[in-house]
Each structure stands twice: as structure tokens, then as C-alpha cells.
Amino acid sequence: MCRHFAYLGPTVPLEHLVLAPPAGLVRQSYAPRRQRHGLLNADGFGLGWYSPGGPPPIRYRRATPIWSDANLPDLIRPVRTRAALGAVRSASPGNPVTETATAPFTAGRWLFSHNGVLPDWPVAAAELAAELPWSAIARQQILIDSTLLWALLLRRLEAGVEEVAAVAEVTARARLLPGARVNLLLHTGELIVATAAGDTLFYRHGEQPDSDGRVASGVIVASEPFDDADGWVEVPDDHLLTATADQVRLHQLSGSAPEIVAAAGPR
DSSP: OEEEEEEEEEEEEHHHHHTSSTTSHHHHHHSOSSOSSOSOOOSOEEEEEEETTEEEEEEEEESSOGGGOTTHHHHHTTOEEEEEEEEEEOOOTTOOOSGGGSSOEEETTEEEEEEEEOSSTTGGGHHHHTTSOHHHHHTSSSOSHHHHHHHHHHHHHHTTOOHHHHHHHHHHHHTTSTTOEEEEEEEOSSOEEEEESSSOOEEEEEEEEOTTSOEEEEEEEESSOSSSOTTOEEOOTTEEEEEOSSOEEEEEOOTTSOEEEEEESOO
């Protein structure tokens, strides 16, 4: 129902991640190539990036199609970052089209996005919401399936649960709802955690040119490849990915203790 990406690596111009790729977020908003559900992602977009000083991240969201924001190129042209997350949205039935409903969602050092749907909203999600105190729900500016998942995840993170375990727990819990698609994407500025749970996910790990033309190790995790170049790897369904700039690991999703099944980069 959406497309999203995360980047971690050498410092690069943000426009190289958002506007330059031939099949990046702009193309994915009007003509996604790998999307299994829906045809357009025109119900808003959002970007979050980390400045050289580190967290908290900076965020920009709009409730309009990414291609229609004439200010976006000028806004991000001067931005250089080594960590970013972006998303384009296709609103699930019954969910409003507003900036507050658009990823990335953020708290502290975290950026979060959800690609998917909790079906039969909001009836089927009542059991999930029952796990949260009212204060955790009211903290969200708007209640949709994505912000409910974010509230569930944030409650675990702020209680001290490690990011990988927290994402795995929320994914496993939400997948108990028949037909739920729960591709989650979490960025800390130093770590990317993503799930393939009902929709597509790819990554490309290796050398990335930085803003000074030097080459260093980095990773892009995305709902679909940004281009047709070699190096994109599809993440199997029901898997969790963890990535630093130097290493990518794939884990079989199995509750709160995902098992590593593959790794790329130095051990």
C-alpha cells in the first residue's frame, strides 16, 4: 500500500537518494514496478534525515503526491546526510489523507514507516489497541493502522526493548490478524531494521560514492530497487533485515528472537 526506503552510509546529497534514482520514490509514487497491492502512492510523502550532529532526525511531510511538491527540489538540494528514510503513501480504505498520517513517524532518535495494511480497520485491530494504555494512543496525532503499529513499537522501545526484538515482536503480533501486511522500517541513525512480511523488500549493500566523490561502504533498503543496476537482493517473505553501513543480516522471523540466516559484509 506504500513504498519506502532507508539509507545508511557515507554522507551524500539527499537529492541523490530521493530525486535522482530513475525508479526511486518519485517513480514509485505514480508507476511502482514491484508493488503487489494498489497502483498509485499519491496520498502523501515524507522524508526524514539525520544531520551531521546526529539524532534527533529532521522530518518533512506533505499530504500531496511527491511529484506535485514544487518546493521539494530546492528544499533538499543543500542537504547532506549519512542516514535517511523516505516514504510515499497509498492510504488504506477508511484512513484519512493528512500529513499526520504520513510516514515517517518519529520519536527521539527513531524514524518509522509501515508498508502494508491491517485489514478490516479498525474492528480487527481492537485487540492490538487493547494492549496499549490510552496515553500511548492519545500521544499519536492521528490513529490509523500505521500509527497503531508505531505506538506498539514505541512502547517497547521506550521500555528498553532492543530494536530488533521490538520490531520482531510487533510484526509477529500484527501478523496474527488474517491478511495483515506488516512491512516495518525503523531507522536509528546507526541501524536499519526492516521486515518483509506481506510485501516486497530489497537491499543493495556495498560501495556508495559520498558527496566528495570518495567511495565507502553503505546500504539502501527499499520496497523495490531504485534502478536496474546489479547488486539488488530481494529479502524473502517472513524475514527481518538488520543493516549497518558495513553489514547486512537477514533473520528468519520467529517472534522476539529472530534467527540469523544470511549475512553480507565483514563479520
